[in-house]
Amino acid sequence: MRALEPEVGDAVWAAVEALIPVPVEGHPLGCHRPRVSDRECFDAIVIRLTTGCSWEDAERLNGSTVSDTTLRARRDEWIAAGVFDKLNEEALRAYDKIIGLDLSEVAVDGSLHKSPCGGEGTGKNPTDRAKTGWKWSILTDKNGIPIGVATDGANRHDSVMLEPTLDDAARRGLLAEIETLHLDRGYDSDVTRERLAERRISDAVIAKKRKSGTAKGTKNPQSMGMRWPVERTNSWLSNFGQLRRNTDRKIVHRLAQYALAVTFLLTAKLIDWRNRWSPVVAPIR
Numbered sequence: 001m002r003a004l005e006p007e008v009g010d011a012v013w014a015a016v017e018a019l020i021p022v023p024v025e026g027h028p029l030g031c032h033r034p035r036v037s038d039r040e041c042f043d044a045i046v047i048r049l050t051t052g053c054s055w056e057d058a059e060r061l062n063g064s065t066v067s068d069t070t071l072r073a074r075r076d077e078w079i080a081a082g083v084f085d086k087l088n089e090e091a092l093r094a095y096d097k098i099i100g101l102d103l104s105e106v107a108v109d110g111s112l113h114k115s116p117c118g119g120e121g122t123g124k125n126p127t128d129r130a131k132t133g134w135k136w137s138i139l140t141d142k143n144g145i146p147i148g149v150a151t152d153g154a155n156r157h158d159s160v161m162l163e164p165t166l167d168d169a170a171r172r173g174l175l176a177e178i179e180t181l182h183l184d185r186g187y188d189s190d191v192t193r194e195r196l197a198e199r200r201i202s203d204a205v206i207a208k209k210r211k212s213g214t215a216k217g218t219k220n221p222q223s224m225g226m227r228w229p230v231e232r233t234n235s236w237l238s239n240f241g242q243l244r245r246n247t248d249r250k251i252v253h254r255l256a257q258y259a260l261a262v263t264f265l266l267t268a269k270l271i272d273w274r275n276r277w278s279p280v281v282a283p284i285r
Helices: 006-019 038-051 055-061 068-080 083-098 158-171 190-198 225-238 251-274
Strands: 105-114 132-140 146-153 180-183 204-206
Touching (some): 006 038, 038 055, 038 068, 083 251, 146 158, 146 251
Parallel strands (some): 105 180, 180 204
Antiparallel strands (some): 105 132
């Protein structure tokens, strides 16, 4: 897990620290308990994100330096200040500036995951015996970099989530730069084509649905095309325990988890890009 590498974690923390607002002194006499450091809270939040453990376990795994109550409160403070959203946008801009987004071939796909505690934005998972779950829909560039996202209940069809996913990319000013959009057969409908036309996406490669009367199990003759980058990115994100099995009950909390996970992915890629010309030193025999 790259998020647990010190080099990656320190780089993300440097960006987070710059975004955290200065805390306001609330006690009239200024004599309350000293505030736990933000870095301690950040480390515990990362532990929970990567492992998928509870807040109480994150507290213990971080050496019991900060309580689970403080962790939740600090997370909510940062969400209210827009820290996670700004962090995601900053990481995406940095990637685009240094490496560059490739919007010649983009793809959209949804991914279903468990959400045993239910809450906002969850629904019955059709692939998990109708247990409570959630879904994200992401739009990625040719190299699998997420540039748009939407979340909903696990029972929401991918095609319904296409519109908010594209609109999220439009908010960043990236939609107009898309050349070819790749979609699987779940999006094969007139409604999808109307939504794409409204957003002036004329070049869309959509896999065809199996014709009626075709035996089940018959392979679709159309190749996967350029949909594999988004599938790979879904796999990368699913490695984060709290995304794979989310126990938050509010949408804003899940989006904060998602934004932090994407930031780690982008930061790791930027570090790899920096090191791409590093000489390989032969071991001394």
